[in-house]
Amino acid sequence: xxxxxxxxxxxxxxxxxxxxxxxxxxxxxxxxxxxxxxxxxxxxxxxxxxxxxxxxxxxxxxxxxxxxxxxxxxxxxxxxxxxxxxxxxxxxxxxxxxxxxxxxxxxxxxxxxxxxxxxxxxxxxxxxxxxxxxxxxxxxxxxxxxxxxxxxxxxxxxxxxxxxxxxxx
Numbered sequence: 001x002x003x004x005x006x007x008x009x010x011x012x013x014x015x016x017x018x019x020x021x022x023x024x025x026x027x028x029x030x031x032x033x034x035x036x037x038x039x040x041x042x043x044x045x046x047x048x049x050x051x052x053x054x055x056x057x058x059x060x061x062x063x064x065x066x067x068x069x070x071x072x073x074x075x076x077x078x079x080x081x082x083x084x085x086x087x088x089x090x091x092x093x094x095x096x097x098x099x100x101x102x103x104x105x106x107x108x109x110x111x112x113x114x115x116x117x118x119x120x121x122x123x124x125x126x127x128x129x130x131x132x133x134x135x136x137x138x139x140x141x142x143x144x145x146x147x148x149x150x151x152x153x154x155x156x157x158x159x160x161x162x163x164x165x166x167x168x169x
Contacts, residue, residue, distance in 0.1 A: 025040035026092075028090040030065060030091075031089060032090075037060050038060065038061040040078075041059070043057075044057065055071040056071075056074070056075055058092065068092070072098065074099060075096075078094055079094070079095070080092065080093075081108060084110075086144070091109060095125070102127035102128070104126075106136040107123075119168055123136040126152035129150065129159075134150045136149065136150050136151065137150070140165045145168060149163065151163075
């Protein structure tokens with residue numbers, strides 16, 4: 001019985017929480033065909049001090065899935081966000097690295113018939129938010145078709161972290 005409970009909790013947790021890439025790639029069913037693909041990143045034209053074009057491209061093991069180009073970005077972290085909008089495809093998140101500042105956008109992409117598009121505008125985040133373990137997006141468990149967006153903003157001479165429920169489909 002204990003094994004069954006642990007298994008159920010593990011499966012439930014993996015379905016409800018974003019999965020960060022471990023190492024070089026992340027796995028997911030980003031095109032909704034029932035087969036898992038791998039996503040991985042490659043940086044081009046970016047020096048140690050972030051001079052140059054600094055583009056990071058997200059490639060997929062299934063070459064039929066078009067890559068995503070993020071600029072400026074000097075590498076970054078990939079996340080499998082699960083199916084946030086209920087279309088049967090897992091969304092992908094990207095948190096870019098940069099050489100200066102603690103302010104970074106968090107990007108959320110969904111695959112449409114014409115290619116990748118933002119699920120919603122980029123989410124403003126500050127490293128304080130990440131240090132407090134306040135992830136930028138998750139499914140709203142109380143409202144179907146909504147996500148909870150957690151973002152950072154400069155307000156009253158301080159960094160404020162706030163969350164709100166947003167419709168995505």
